[in-house]
Amino acid sequence: MEKIQMVDLHRQYERIKPQVDANIAEVIATTSFIKGPMVSQFQQHLEAYLGVKHVIPVGNGTDALQIALMALGLKPGDEVIAPTFTFVATAEVVALLGLTPVLVDVDPDDFTISIEAIRKVITPKTKAIVPVHLFGQNANMESLLAIAKEHNLYVIEDACQSIGAAYHFSDGRQVMSGCMGEIGCTSFFPSKNLGCYGDGGALFTNDDALAERIRSIANHGMQVRYHHDHVGVNSRLDSIQAAVLDAKLPELNDYIARRQGVAAYYDSAFANCPYVVVPARVSYSDHVYHQYTMKLKGVDRTALQKALQERDIPAMIYYPIPLHLQKAYEDSRYQAGDFPVAEMLSSCVLSLPMHTELDSEQLAYIVKGVLQSIESL
Numbered sequence: 574m575e576k577i578q579m580v581d582l583h584r585q586y587e588r589i590k591p592q593v594d595a596n597i598a599e600v601i602a603t604t605s606f607i608k609g610p611m612v613s614q615f616q617q618h619l620e621a622y623l624g625v626k627h628v629i630p631v632g633n634g635t636d637a638l639q640i641a642l643m644a645l646g647l648k649p650g651d652e653v654i655a656p657t658f659t660f661v662a663t664a665e666v667v668a669l670l671g672l673t674p675v676l677v678d679v680d681p682d683d684f685t686i687s688i689e690a691i692r693k694v695i696t697p698k699t700k701a702i703v704p705v706h707l708f709g710q711n712a713n714m715e716s717l718l719a720i721a722k723e724h725n726l727y728v729i730e731d732a733c734q735s736i737g738a739a740y741h742f743s744d745g746r747q748v749m750s751g752c753m754g755e756i757g758c759t760s761f762f763p764s765k766n767l768g769c770y771g772d773g774g775a776l777f778t779n780d781d782a783l784a785e786r787i788r789s790i791a792n793h794g795m796q797v798r799y800h801h802d803h804v805g806v807n808s809r810l811d812s813i814q815a816a817v818l819d820a821k822l823p824e825l826n827d828y829i830a831r832r833q834g835v836a837a838y839y840d841s842a843f844a845n846c847p848y849v850v851v852p853a854r855v856s857y858s859d860h861v862y863h864q865y866t867m868k869l870k871g872v873d874r875t876a877l878q879k880a881l882q883e884r885d886i887p888a889m890i891y892y893p894i895p896l897h898l899q900k901a902y903e904d905s906r907y908q909a910g911d912f913p914v915a916e917m918l919s920s921c922v923l924s925l926p927m928h929t930e931l932d933s934e935q936l937a938y939i940v941k942g943v944l945q946s947i948e949s950l
C-alpha cells in the first residue's frame with residue numbers, strides 16, 4: 574500500500590503530467606512569465622467554468638481578500654463581520670487594513686457563519702460580511718444575502734476552500750461558490766481543491782467597475798502605465814502557475830467527484846459509530862470536501878491522533894484555536910466562552926486524509942484504523 578498522506582500531490586501530478594509539462598514548457602519557450610497569454614487563457618477558462626463575468630488572478634488567496642476590501646473602499650474604523658472559526662487570513666487582512674474585525678460564532682453542524690449571530694452584531698459602522706465556505710460547503714447565502722441587502726452591506730465570500738461548489742437558491746437558480754456576493758476570493762495554494770505548484774489566488778465579480786478597480790489595485794493602483802490612481806499592491810498569478818492551473822481546471826469536476834466518493838465512503842463506514850459525527854450536508858449547497866472534518870464525541874482526541882499516527886494514518890485539527898482566542902487578535906471585546914460553538918468545535922474536530930488519489934485499499938485501512946483505535950482507547 575502507498576503511504577497515506579493528507580494530500581497526495583505527486584500521484585495526482587503523475588496522472589496529468591503530459592498536460593502540465595507541456596503547458597509549463599510553453600511558458601518557458603515564450604519567456605512570458607508575468608501577465609503572459611497563459612494567465613489570460615486560464616482566466617477565461619475559469620470565467621467560463623464559474624459562469625462569472627470577471628476572474629482577476631492574483632498572488633494568493635490572502636491577497637485576494639485584502640484587495641477585495643481595498644476595492645470596496647472600506648476605511649479604518651469600518652466594521653467587517655467574519656466567523657471566528659476559520660483560517661486566520663479571513664480576519665488578518667481586515668485588521669491589516671485598519672478595519673475592525675467583528676467576530677461571530679458559527680453553526681455547530683455545518684461549521685459556517687451563524688446567521689443569527691450576524692444579526693446581533695450589525696451596527697451603523699458595519700460595512701461588510703465575509704462568510705467562509707468552510708471545508709468546501711457554502712454558508713447559508715440566501716439568508717446572508719438577504720441580511721446584507723436589508724442593511725446595505727457588502728458581501729465578500731471567502732471561497733478559498735469551496736471552488737466548484739454550486740449553491741442552490743430556493744428559486745431554482747444555481748450559482749457557483751464565490752460568485753454570489755459583490756466579490757468572491759479563492760486560493761490556488763497547492764493543497765486546495767484547485768491548487769497550483771506554488772502560490773496563487775483569484776477574485777471573482779460580476780461588476781465591471783469593481784473588476785476594473787480590482788485589476789488596478791492588484792497592479793500598483795495603475796490603469797495607464799506609471800499613472801497611479803490609488804494606492805495599490807503588487808499581486809499577480811505568474812504564468813507558470815497559470816500553466817499548471819489551466820492543465821488542472823478540466824480535471825476539477827473529476828477531482829470533486831473523487832473527493833465526494835471518499836466522503837461517502839467515510840460517511841457509511843462511520844454511520845454506526847457512536848463516537849463519530851460525520852460532517853453535516855446542507856440541502857442548499859454542494860459539498861466539495863476540501864476537508865472531511867468529523868466531530869468526536871467522548872473520545873480523547875490527542876490519544877486518537879497518536880494511535881492513528883502509530884498506524885501511519887495522518888489526521889489534522891482544523892482549527893485548534895478560534896480567532897478570538899489567538900494572541901494576535903486578543904481584544905478586550907472577547908474572552909473565552911464568548912463563542913461557545915467555535916470553542917466546542919476547536920476541541921473536538923478531526924480531519925481525515927482527503928484527496929483525489931486515495932485508493933480503496935488505503936480507504937479501508939484508514940476506516941479500520943479509526944474504528945479500531947477508538948475501540949482501543
Ligand SMILES: *Cc1c(COP(=O)(O)O)cnc(C)c1O
Pocket residue numbers: 633634635636659660662663705731733734759760761762772773774
Ligand atoms: C487557504 C485559505 C486562505 C488563504 O489562501 P492563501 O493562498 O494561502 O493566501 C484564506 N481563507 C481560507 C478559508 C483558506 O482556506
